[in-house]
Amino acid sequence: QVRLVESGGGLVQAGGSLRLSCAASGRTFRSSAMGWFRQAPGKEREFVAAISWSGSSTYYADSVKGRFTISRDNAKNTVYLRMNSLKPEDTAVYYCAADPRLVVLTSTPVAIASWGQGTQVTVSS
Numbered sequence: 001q002v003r004l005v006e007s008g009g010g011l012v013q014a015g016g017s018l019r020l021s022c023a024a025s026g027r028t029f030r031s032s033a034m035g036w037f038r039q040a041p042g043k044e045r046e047f048v049a050a051i052s053w054s055g056s057s058t059y060y061a062d063s064v065k066g067r068f069t070i071s072r073d074n075a076k077n078t079v080y081l082r083m084n085s086l087k088p089e090d091t092a093v094y095y096c097a098a099d100p101r102l103v104v105l106t107s108t109p110v111a112i113a114s115w116g117q118g119t120q121v122t123v124s125s
Helices: 027-031 102-107
Strands: 003-007 010-013 017-026 033-039 046-050 058-060 069-071 078-083 093-097 119-124
Touching: 003 093, 017 033, 017 093, 017 119, 033 069, 033 078, 033 102, 046 069, 046 078, 046 102, 058 069, 058 102, 093 102
Parallel strands: 010 119
Antiparallel strands: 003 017, 017 078, 033 046, 033 093, 046 058, 069 078, 093 119
């Protein structure tokens, strides 16, 4: 498993931007697909974005396409989520996730191998 620690959350006004970071420990990071999920109060955790181990493939939820960008730096064992044009409905706890299989991140989140502890993002209107 990969140990994951998120950072970068906070309070921002609608239309603003934030960049989340997820620092990973363990040699398996570079061979792991990475993803971001979020959970708003009273709602189920939902997929936000995922990136392949090489960074060559990325996937996004329809609700964030064109606004969010996932990227990774394998030299730093870190994955990022750049969030632009934030909306109040983006308010949630954001979780980083890792799994050797990209399809698990995009289709079967219950099987994900590693999760971070989450970071709160609050967007005010």
